[in-house]
Amino acid sequence: MQKTLIETLQAFVNAAFSRAGYDTKFAAVRVSDRPDLADFQCNGLMGVAKSQKMNPMDAGAAVMEALDLEGLFEADFVKPGFLNFKATDEALRKLVAASVDDPRALAGTDERKKFMVDYGGPNLAKEMHVGHLRSAIVGHGLINLLEFAGHDVVSDVHLGDWGLQLGQLITQIEDVRPDLFEDEVNAPITMLDLQEWYPAASAKSKADEAFRDKARVATSALQAGDARYMRLWQRIVDVSIASLRRDYNRLGCEFTYFYGESRYQDMLGPLVKSLEDSGTAEPSEGAIVVHLQEDKKLPPLMLRNSNGGYGYGATDLATIVDRLDTDKPDYILYVVDARQKMHFQQVFLGMEKTGLLGDTTLEHTAFGTVNGTDGKPFKTREGGVMRLHDLMEEMHAAARARLEEMGKLDGAELEKTAEQIAIAAIKFGELSHDRESNYIFDMEQFLQFEGKTGPYIQYTCVRIASLMENASAAGLTPATFTEVTDGARSLVLTLDEFPAKLARAVDTRKPSNMAMHVYNLANATNSFYQSNRVLADGVDASVAASHLGLLAAAKGQLELGLKLLGIEVPAKM
Structure with a gap:
């Protein structure tokens, strides 16, 4: 695995702090707040000075003396106690060389864990509506990210098919x-x-x-x-x-299991009886419940009601027991509306109190609501809840109309591209927002080819591909990136952020981190493209080939990022 610039620099800075006799907890390096002054910064010298009861200027001098950056970075000490770093052209070239042939060269793999992702949760006899978007898209994005990071993942739609x-x-x-x-x-x-x-x-x-x-x-x-x-x-x-x-x-959503609640019905009686026999479930006003908290802040988990019927509490406990027996996951993620928070608190605590959970971690990966442009829950023009099928059809029709205006595609290719654009608009519109926040679904905005949209990023990829086709026809092919020209530094540094954004997306269970990285990368790519012409008159062939080399690396990472978000790149737009 190729180390990123920031990982390489962090190792150098850690070594310098150690040589100077300072705790490496103060050596943290991060992306600079002032990209006009530096690429990276370390703010730990003030902490060193405080802990050592010394002047931060002296601490800075000691670290600067101990730094060995191997020609890959330049360092400056800034009063009263900051270190600024700038990657050299050689460091930038090495990073691009490592990633151009393999877009995932910068991304390592996590310690392998087993995840069960519970997402979807629709009911029988009811068509899916716009409210099902978030669970489907966030859940699928999380699965892609977890698998890419090296984890084993299974998934279940968990249908409401009983009761x-x-x-x-x-x-x-x-x-x-x-x-x-x-x-x-x-x-x-x-x-x-x-x-x-x-x-x-x-x-x-x-x-x-x-x-x-x-x-x-x-x-x-x-x-x-x-x-x-x-x-x-x-x-x-x-x-x-x-x-x-x-x-x-x-x-594009796939499930390992398409199980419904009916699967667990035969387990409910024996499970509740065993919990009664063990004393972890108790009678309460004719019902059978698990008492959860002494302070009564959380209501008891209802297993069987006074009429003898089994509730969601019993079904959810049985579902977890079955998953533990079948798949033995380290984590079970429930990608479910935030309004179900209390229910999952009850179920999770119930699993702990009954001793059924073992070492598995249960997480409610909660999300907010999808609203219309009026700020209220998304509705049809007639005021009803919009079917998901109808929403996708409207988005497809709008994308087709936009492509027809451009006049470059027709027939089956037009329809296929319209579908790819429509789904990209829907997915990126969702994933560009933090899953815990509510957001406004604006069909017209999400379909734009400019701005923070899926079609904009798709178009960036298609544009680079077209440039490379034209360059090839002119006898130019991508070569080793050597020319650190205007915009190149910003683009390479953005490429360098991919592993950190991937890790954050996985750790926080928020694909929005990857979505925003891909958007920022598209912006940096377009800025570089605008200021570094390839086929314009007067551009030296070796310089043009270098530009193509960097654009090839950017295109590879853009397409990889979109793939992780479940978004396809059209052949043409």
């Missing part, structure tokens, strides 16, 4: 289409049918006590394995999963 809502739906179908329960009937059930029946069932259950009681009976019968109900339930499952896979496939 009272299914009993309500089956009761509604029993009322309006009883013929669907007959063995010989093969009449199709569609998502349009389910979209009509599901909300009607939910509304009836709230307003009609008789319907509500009937739904409870149906739920119990389904959970007991009633053959007629199970046949209908399986048809609902099949239709729903086909719809879900259509949307997930379009977003």
Whole structure:
């Protein structure tokens, strides 16, 4: 693995502090706050002076005397106690040479761990809507980053395919289409049918006590394995999963497991009984619960209610137990809405208190809401919740219209490119925001070819590829980067930041760190391209080839970064 500039410099500075007799905890190097003055800086001399009760000027002189930078950096001491460093042209050339043939040459691998990523979480009988974007896109981005960093990753969609809502739906179908329960009937059930029946069932259950009681009976019968109900339930499952896979496939999301809550139903009774027998679960007003906190700040985790039904608490405990038995993960990440915070606190603490968890770490990778340009939760023009399929269709149509205006593509190539741009706009629009914050989904802005957008970064890659094609036609090919001209330093230093941004994205579970790095790299690449012409008249061939060498390294890292975010680069735009 090739060391980055900052890693190389850090080793030099650590050695100098040690030789001077100072603790290396003061030797931390970081990117300079003043790129006009230096590339990197170390602010630790003031800490040395305080700990040693000495003048920071003397500490600075001692470290400067002990520095051996091997010709790769220049150092300056700045009063009252700062060290500034600038990479030499030779250091910049070496970095590019190492990364041009292998975009991941700068990125090492972490100590291998096993991750389970729980993301998605849609319900049966309901089409995915815009509110499902964040879990899907953040979850998929995290999986890519974790795998690239060297970890083993498995994933699960964790479908809501069981419980009272299914009993309500089956009761509604029993009322309006009883013929669907007959063995010989093969009449199709569609998502349009389910979209009509599901909300009607939910509304009836709230307003009609008789319907509500009937739904409870149906739920119990389904959970007991009633053959007629199970046949209908399986048809609902099949239709729903086909719809879900259509949307997930379009977003590039893949799952190791497409399990639903129904998988764990046979575990619930034995699990709750074992917890009762061990004394970690206790009766409470007819229910069975796990008491979590003495101070009562966190409500007990409900396992079984007073009617004998098992709740989400029991299902989630059983799910974790199954995952521990099956995959033995070091970490389980739940990429779920921040509004579920208390539930996950209960489940995680419940796993600890019952002694079921072992050494696995549970994390709620929470995210905020997606809002419209009015600052309120994203809606259709008619005021309803927008289906994810409709959103992707609108984005595709808008991207196609933009490409048609440009007039460079047609037919299948136009459609394919429009889809790549639409998905890039959606994904980068999401991933350019910190997952914990709310953000505004602005379709028009996200599709722009300029600014902080996915299409802008795609266009940067396509532009470099086109330049290289034209250069090749003119007899020019990328060569070793030797010419440190205007913009080159900034571009190389941005390339150097890739491993740190990757590590931060993984450590914080925030793909936004990689998204912002790719955006900054696109800006640095375009700035270099504008100030360093390749095919213009009067440009020396060796200089042009050097420029192409640096652009090749930038293009490789841009495409790698986009791939980690789940974004494809079109052949043309």
